Amino acid sequence: MSAEELKALLSTPAALFVLMLLASFGSAWKQMLVSRRSGTGVSVASYFLDNWPETLAMIGHNILAFVMLIFTDTLNPAAAIGLGYIANDAADAYTKEGRSFSIGPNDIAGNKQKGFARISLLVTLAVLTMLALGACQTPPHKVIEVACTPGTKYSVERCVKGIGETWEVYQIRAEVIVADPLTPADVKRGVQQAEAASRPVVRDTLLAGAEYAEIKQQVAAGTTEAERLTIANANLEAWVAKALPLVQSFGRKLGR
Structure with missing residues (x-):
């Protein structure tokens, strides 16, 4: 596949939404690797199914970000990857003792993960707010x-x-x-x-x-x-x- 063909493929909205989800899965894979190195370990099924509230939140973040990128005419691979990645991290901020605690070695690690999730959530909200303001401008x-x-x-x-x-x-x-x-x-x-x-x-x-x-x-x-x-x-x-x-x-x- 040539560079032009790859660019044409990645320019479609469907491909870019898939790219957002892959970036979220990349963030999830990073968290699973960290949990294994710390000795707790977590399977893919456990990560996504046992912690289904965070999984739904991640998907919701991606859908919301995708819609905002469409409406602001800023949908591109870089934006899709960036927002997709932090969409998964931000999902940890919604529950008190959910995924961030289950994949950490102890409460301290869980709290660290939780703190990072809150930062990711704030970043996500800030980016979406800027996109929303951009959507108010007439194309x-x-x-x-x-x-x-x-x-x-x-x-x-x-x-x-x-x-x-x-x-x-x-x-x-x-x-x-x-x-x-x-x-x-x-x-x-x-x-x-x-x-x-x-x-x-x-x-x-x-x-x-x-x-x-x-x-x-x-x-x-x-x-x-x-x-x-x-x-x-x-x-x-x-x-x-x-x-x-x-x-x-x-x-x-x-x-x-």
């Missing part, structure tokens, strides 16, 4: 959908602003994708073509928006005729009609 592709959808709150100036901001975000992401040596050549080519097609149109749309804003100020100040604003508005709407589908196509090439 780039939603910015222009909201700003440029005709309705009671529609404003051509707001739409132009949304187009410009979204294109800048896409342009930065495009640079990262093109610079990645693991990105397939056809994907790079498609991203570059979409960026090249949208760049001049977005630029002219922003220039038309700046001209519209200037004329609007002049009309408000009484230094020019209102007819000029009507013409500038029609011109700007025409540029928006050209730019919007190109920016949306650019986003689709980026997988957004």
Whole structure:
């Protein structure tokens, strides 16, 4: 299997969720090795079945983390492995005398394991909180959908602003994708073509928006005729009609 094929495989949500669970099992295997070295020892069946509350908590942590990663558009192998690993450790914080005591050589070891579990739980909650806050931010592709959808709150100036901001975000992401040596050549080519097609149109749309804003100020100040604003508005709407589908196509090439 080539590096590109492996990357494509690991980019699917199902594969990344499995990767999270494997990371949790890695954490569990580490704890079982520690228990064997300390002389207590614990079997795989005993670890997961006898301590079923912690097992359910581990699975719940993974599901919650996976959903948050999906909603914040931050699902990737590194995040999946990191959150999956601490999801199992954090599960020890829920019971007073559960798995952390049964796999330790004595109460002192159990307390140490319990303390580490509480730290892991706090880390997990902190990460999930940051992801939740990130989910409150409007994704780039939603910015222009909201700003440029005709309705009671529609404003051509707001739409132009949304187009410009979204294109800048896409342009930065495009640079990262093109610079990645693991990105397939056809994907790079498609991203570059979409960026090249949208760049001049977005630029002219922003220039038309700046001209519209200037004329609007002049009309408000009484230094020019209102007819000029009507013409500038029609011109700007025409540029928006050209730019919007190109920016949306650019986003689709980026997988957004």
